[in-house]
Amino acid sequence: MQSVFCTRLTMSGVYRAPALVFALIFGAVFMSTKAQEPTSSPAPTPCPSRSNTSCAECLQNVTCLWCTPTKQCMDYPVRNILPPRSVCPLNDARWGLCWVNFQILIITMSVLGGVIIIGIVVCCCCCCKCERIGNKREDAKVERQTRARKSRQKAKRTEMHLRHDEIRQKYGMAKDNPYARMNDQ
Known part of the structure; x- marks a missing residue:
């Protein structure tokens, strides 16, 4: 099964798995974001003035943070990535959406x-492994072809020597001593 997958990936010489993963991730992120229409709204009311109202009303302003148990609306502490526990526990803090708390969001x-x-x-390991498998197959194929070529050359060489020996014997030029000169015979 794996070799079929690897050959399908490498048939065109281009690995498509990382591109497919990237496309899926990009598509998911793109589809999950909504286009925001620019609206001209009056100056937003400060966050602390929205305390003791509702979470939805507090979070209309993106700079506000809602703390559920105290029902306080406060400015988001921008110096910290997450609001400190002294401001509001992560499980009770809401920002952006009332139904998403920071603890679940982080997890x-x-x-x-x-x-x-x-x-x-x-994906990267699979692509590298497929490439190695393909290279091993190519190397084995080249090695088999080289061995076959050498064996054919050897067979032709021995056949040529046999023909030359037959011709020498036919015309009485056979050498008993392979190191003797032809003139000495």
């Missing part, structure tokens, strides 16, 4: 990143 992104990296590594 999901880590798993997806790991799967993508493992997939790329497996």
